[in-house]
Amino acid sequence: MKFGVLLLAAVAAMPVTADRLVRIHDVEPLAYQLLVADGYDVASSNAIKGWVDVYMPDDATDMAAIYSGRYEVLPREWGELLAENGGNAGAYYSTEENSAFWATLAETHADLVDTPVSIGTSVQGRDIMMIRMSSGTGPSFKPAIFFTALTHAREPGGNAALIDFADWLATNYNSDTMAAWILDNTQIYFVPIVNPDSYLLNCNPAGGNIRKNQGSPSGVDLNRNYPYQWGYDDQGSSPSPSSETYRGPSAGSEPETQTVMTFIDSIDPVAGIHYHTYGGYLLRPYAYNNSDTPDEATYAAWSYEMTRYNGYSSGQCGEVLGYNANGDAVDWTYWSGGGHPRCMALTVECGESGFWANQNNPSGLAAMEEECRYMNIWLCMVAPGFVGIGDASGTVPPVAVSAGPVTPNPASVQASMTVSMPHEGVVTVRVLDLAGRIVFEQPSVSVREGDNMVSVPVDGLPTGVYSLRVTCAGGEAGGRFTVVR
Numbered sequence: 037m038k039f040g041v042l043l044l045a046a047v048a049a050m051p052v053t054a055d056r057l058v059r060i061h062d063v064e065p066l067a068y069q070l071l072v073a074d075g076y077d078v079a080s081s082n083a084i085k086g087w088v089d090v091y092m093p094d095d096a097t098d099m100a101a102i103y104s105g106r107y108e109v110l111p112r113e114w115g116e117l118l119a120e121n122g123g124n125a126g127a128y129y130s131t132e133e134n135s136a137f138w139a140t141l142a143e144t145h146a147d148l149v150d151t152p153v154s155i156g157t158s159v160q161g162r163d164i165m166m167i168r169m170s171s172g173t174g175p176s177f178k179p180a181i182f183f184t185a186l187t188h189a190r191e192p193g194g195n196a197a198l199i200d201f202a203d204w205l206a207t208n209y210n211s212d213t214m215a216a217w218i219l220d221n222t223q224i225y226f227v228p229i230v231n232p233d234s235y236l237l238n239c240n241p242a243g244g245n246i247r248k249n250q251g252s253p254s255g256v257d258l259n260r261n262y263p264y265q266w267g268y269d270d271q272g273s274s275p276s277p278s279s280e281t282y283r284g285p286s287a288g289s290e291p292e293t294q295t296v297m298t299f300i301d302s303i304d305p306v307a308g309i310h311y312h313t314y315g316g317y318l319l320r321p322y323a324y325n326n327s328d329t330p331d332e333a334t335y336a337a338w339s340y341e342m343t344r345y346n347g348y349s350s351g352q353c354g355e356v357l358g359y360n361a362n363g364d365a366v367d368w369t370y371w372s373g374g375g376h377p378r379c380m381a382l383t384v385e386c387g388e389s390g391f392w393a394n395q396n397n398p399s400g401l402a403a404m405e406e407e408c409r410y411m412n413i414w415l416c417m418v419a420p421g422f423v424g425i426g427d428a429s430g431t432v433p434p435v436a437v438s439a440g441p442v443t444p445n446p447a448s449v450q451a452s453m454t455v456s457m458p459h460e461g462v463v464t465v466r467v468l469d470l471a472g473r474i475v476f477e478q479p480s481v482s483v484r485e486g487d488n489m490v491s492v493p494v495d496g497l498p499t500g501v502y503s504l505r506v507t508c509a510g511g512e513a514g515g516r517f518t519v520v521r
Contacts, residue, residue, distance in 0.1 A: 055245075056094045057115035057390060061087050061106040068359040069271055071103070077247075077280045079115070079391070080315045083358030084349055089390075091115065091245075114390025117243035126395030128192035129199060130239045134228060137199055138167050145206040147172060148219055155227070156295025159250045162232040164295050166225060169205055174220035179420045182225040182308035183412070184296065187258045187365065188247045189234030193387045193394070193404060194311030198228050200405035201412045217501070218416045221516070225303055230292055231258060245391070247280050249292055256284040259312075260361065262297070262368035263287040265324040272324055272362035283363050300369060300376065307380040307419035309412070310365045314393075317357070317385040318343050318350040318411065321370045324362035326354030329370060331380065337520045338380075341499050342414050346407035348384075380419060384408065417501045418518050442494055447519050453492045455506055464507040465490050469500065494519050 057079055060067065067088050071078050077091040089110065092099055100107035112118065117125060124130045129137060135152075142149040148171055154163035170178060183201070185194035205224065208215040218224065229235055231249050238244040248255030257280060260266075260273035266287035267273060273283035284290055288297065300308070320335045322328075329335065339350035354360045368374075369381035387393065387404045394401035442453045455465055467476035475497060481490055492504075497519045505512060 055116065056092055056097055056112065057089050057110040058092045058097050058100045059087050059089050059108050059110055060100050060104045061108075062104050063088050065358065067103060068357075072274070072279070072281070080385070081357050081359065082315060082349070083354075083356060088358075110390060111393070113395055114393045116245050117238060117392050117395060119241075119243060121395050122241040122243045123239065125192060125239050126392070127398045127401045128196055128392070128395060131229070131232065131236050134195065134199070135165075138165070138202075138226075138228070141202060141206055142167070145209075148206050148209055149202070155299045156291060158231070158233045158292055159290065160233045162236070164227065164230060164232060164292065166227050166299065167202070169202060169219060169224040169226070170222065171209065171216075171219040178221060178223045180223045180225060180303040180305040181416050181419060182227070182300065182303065182305045183311065184227040184230055184308070184365070185311040186228065186232075186235050187230040187292075187310065188312060189231045189238050189249075190245050190247050190391045191311075191313040192235075192392070193313040193401075194384070195228050196401055197311055197384070197386055197405055197408035197412070198226050201409055202226055204409055214413055214417060218413070222416055222420055223303070224416065225299075225305070227296065227299065230296060248282065249290055251284065251290055253277055255282070256290050257281045258290055258292050259310075259365055260284070260363040261288060261290050261293045262363050262365055263374060264363070264368040264371040265322075266363035268324045268362035269360075272360040281361075287363065296365065297368070297376075300379070304377060305379050307415055308369060308382070309415065310369070310381065310383050311408075312383060312385050313391055314387040314389065315357070315385040316346070316348045316388040316407075317383075318348050319353050319356060319366065319383040319385065320351070321367045321381065323353035323364050323367050323383075324360055326352045326360055328352075334380070334520060335382075337499075338382075338415070338418065341418075341520075342411040345410055348407070348411075353383075382415070384411065418499065418520065420501070420516070420518070442517055442519060447494055447497075451494050451519070453494060453504075453517065455490045455492060455504070462508065463490060465492060466505045466507075467492060467494075467497075468503045468505065475502070 063086055068078055068081055071090055079089040081088040097109050138152045142151045148169055150168040152165045152167045155166045156164045183198050185198050205215050205219060209219055233250040234246040238246055248257050254277050260281050260283040267283055274281045288294055318339050343350050349356050366381045366383045369379050372378035386408050442451055444451055463481050465478040466474050469475050478490055499520055501516055501518050503516055
């Protein structure tokens with residue numbers, strides 16, 4: 037059955053309330069746009085598997101038959117916070133529990149976790165909190181990596197992923213080489229609740245399912261309010277205040293959006309993740325027109341590695357979800373215009389079973405957190421040096437040493453890195469992995485004037501961050517570099 041034939045019947049069936057998630061299978065490509073045009077709140081979709089999840093009135097879920105002959109009503113806890121969990125979000129973190137967690141983490145691990153601070157306020161004047169994590173050791177300059185969550189207030193799984201990762205970093209710093217390397221070499225920033233007004237309403241005793249902020253008259257979709265390609269078309273965002281994808285009266289109009297933009301500009305991050313739920317996706321820009329960025333090769337390589345174990349689908353928004361999104365956070369964060377530098381930003385749609393599915397299932401929530409933890413660790417280890425050699429460390433020799441970058445990167449079988457010294461002498465070059473093991477060594481190489489380069493093959497090295505140590509002229513220098521596959 038074709039969607040064009042069904043349009044008039046569907047318009048007449050616009051829901052007055054929407055309180056039950058329904059999964060519509062075997063949908064045609066235009067299903068998302070038609071459902072939105074018909075006034076339905078589309079929660080998630082999967083263009084690869086051919087389904088769309090929408091909210092429909094509890095007493096009219098059979099309206100899904102207009103769109104497909106195969107549909108199913110999803111468990112109630114997928115779509116709403118049940119009354120038994122009203123006020124505390126069940127296994128998720130309520131507003132109060134969230135504040136308590138970060139305050140306790142900062143108090144318990146004061147050497148690694150800064151006290152939460154406000155970076156701005158919401159429409160209703162509530163603080164938007166940020167937490168920085170880093171150790172007191174390592175290089176003088178540490179690149180920044182950020183994580184945000186609850187831009188959409190009905191998506192507590194993203195907040196849980198941030199809490200899990202921060203707890204893992206702090207509690208494993210003294211026992212896990214990856215946690216130690218991340219905090220010794222980077223600054224990790226968390227903004228766990230971008231939309232505090234609506235999240236507080238969602239966690240009230242009666243429960244709620246609000247997506248947008250509390251801007252007048254009926255809220256703004258903060259993930260359609262960013263300036264880059266804001267209002268590019270009316271399919272990737274809506275000009276209608278009643279729509280769940282309403283982009284706001286102007287680009288960057290909302291205080292929550294302004295707060296995140298100012299914050300990201302202030303820390304100049306190399307990479308970051310904007311967390312959402314749900315569907316099990318890792319999305320990269322550009323979302324506004326489903327096109328590749330100039331860094332598509334690197335994005336594709338990162339996405340492959342980050343989703344290798346959790347099975348998440350990856351790609352641009354339109355490719356994976358079946359629809360584009362304009363004015364969203366990931367496009368703006370990557371965009372190198374507007375006064376802020378480029379950042380390798382990504383969006384994660386974590387979990388595959390609704391917004392609140394794990395409210396009574398702590399083990400299910402723990403499994404989802406583990407899926408995300410691997411991605412978070414991988415990004416924090418790779419992003420700081422993916423373009424080549426990093427900051428020098430150690431005892432600097434009396435003559436200059438330069439190295440890198442890895443070429444090409446993503447690395448092929450011919451990939452290598454060149455280390456050069458503008459002098460004559462005997463040079464030793466070593467490459468070490470994060471555990472301190474030597475994975476490549478070129479000992480006692482004599483270099484002559486005019487022939488002063490040592491080639492370091494990296495074709496046998498897996499994706500990861502490595503340390504370079506160069507010994508010459510009585511001293512040692514080094515840095516870090518990343519190999520991407």
